[in-house]
Amino acid sequence: MAKSGSEKNTKNKAKHTKLMNRKKNKLREEKENRKARLKELTAKMNAQKEN
Template sequence: MAKKGVEKNTRNKAKHTKLLKKKKEKLRLEKEVHKAKIKAIQDRAKEQKEENPLTKEDL
C-alpha cells in the first residue's frame, strides 16, 4: 500500500545538501590551512638547520 501525504525526505533536502556542502568545504579549507602551516614550520626548521648545522663537538 502506498504512503499518503508529503514525502518525508524531500521537504528539507535542498537545505540539508547545502549545509553538508558547506561543512565539507569548511573541513577541506581547514585541512589545506593546516597543511600549509606544517609546511611553513618544516621549511623554517630546514633553513635553521642549514644555517647552523650541529656537529658532534657542539653536543
C-alpha cells in the first residue's frame, strides 16, 4: 500500500542531481580550457621552431 502525503526524498534527489551536474560541467570546462591552452602552446612552440 502506497504512503499518503508528500513524496519522500524528491527534494534531496533534485538537489543532488543539480550539484552533480554542476560538478560535471565544471570538470568539462576545465578539460576544454586545458586543451585550448595546450593547443596555443604547441602552436607557439612550432612557430618558434620555424624561426
